[in-house]
Amino acid sequence: MRAMGAYAAKRERMVADQIAARGIRDPRVLDAMRRVPREEFVRRLSRSSAYEDHPLPIASGQTISQPYIVALTMEAARLDEHCSVLDVGTGSGYAAAVLAEIVADVVSIERHPELAEGARRVLARLGYSNVSVVTGDGTLGWPDAAPYDAIVVAAAAPRVPEPWLEQLKDGGRLVMPLGTPGFGQKLKRFTLGPDRISQMDDLGGVTFVPLIGANGLGAPLFEENDD
Numbered sequence: 001m002r003a004m005g006a007y008a009a010k011r012e013r014m015v016a017d018q019i020a021a022r023g024i025r026d027p028r029v030l031d032a033m034r035r036v037p038r039e040e041f042v043r044r045l046s047r048s049s050a051y052e053d054h055p056l057p058i059a060s061g062q063t064i065s066q067p068y069i070v071a072l073t074m075e076a077a078r079l080d081e082h083c084s085v086l087d088v089g090t091g092s093g094y095a096a097a098v099l100a101e102i103v104a105d106v107v108s109i110e111r112h113p114e115l116a117e118g119a120r121r122v123l124a125r126l127g128y129s130n131v132s133v134v135t136g137d138g139t140l141g142w143p144d145a146a147p148y149d150a151i152v153v154a155a156a157a158p159r160v161p162e163p164w165l166e167q168l169k170d171g172g173r174l175v176m177p178l179g180t181p182g183f184g185q186k187l188k189r190f191t192l193g194p195d196r197i198s199q200m201d202d203l204g205g206v207t208f209v210p211l212i213g214a215n216g217l218g219a220p221l222f223e224e225n226d227d
């Protein structure tokens, strides 16, 4: 899909100055970010800022992530046209659109129904037919479409939700911000071995909104002991 209009030059500059210049090399990611019209995913009043180097507010007190962090996450997930991906934290739907440009199928899950509905609308209007936006608690994953080649997450959790590991293929990648808001977060890539995490890579410090759910913020950090 080709995005057109007055924002095309800003989009090219964003990819060159904020993304390629910071070391993102995967041509699939760079091409996808050249194609997705980010201005469609922000509030009308924020459109002129859509290609700036920072997050922007969206509805429900949430944010659309900084473009570079979206690119870093996608590159780390090692995606191609055969992949099936779970996107946790749909927000505006922008990251889901970037994914949809690269992979075969995307399930994107959002806990706020009004955000999910808004994302569904804009993704449909732009012609993305390989994304399904669902409403629910993403910390439980989305077993109906599992197993996934990758799970990418746009909200920070203090630990890795177990269902995500169960829903990844052998060799699958989980890219997520790990940490508690206000106490430091790191973007991490976990690679799955035959049954457990076989590798963990640190991709640097980040600042994300909290992942709220049964296995996110608010969940007990340690299992209760029965005796």
Ligand code: SAM
Residues within 6 Å of the ligand: 062, 063, 064, 065, 088, 089, 090, 091, 092, 093, 094, 095, 096, 109, 110, 111, 112, 115, 136, 137, 138, 139, 154, 155, 208, 209, 210, 211, 212, 213, 214, 216
């Ligand atoms: N990827 C988004 C985009 O491109 O606009 C940005 C997402 S925003 C930084 C994080 C989102 O995660 C918020 O919309 C928030 O409501 C959502 N979220 C937080 N906890 C969640 C959960 N347990 N399940 C699903 N979504 C969750």
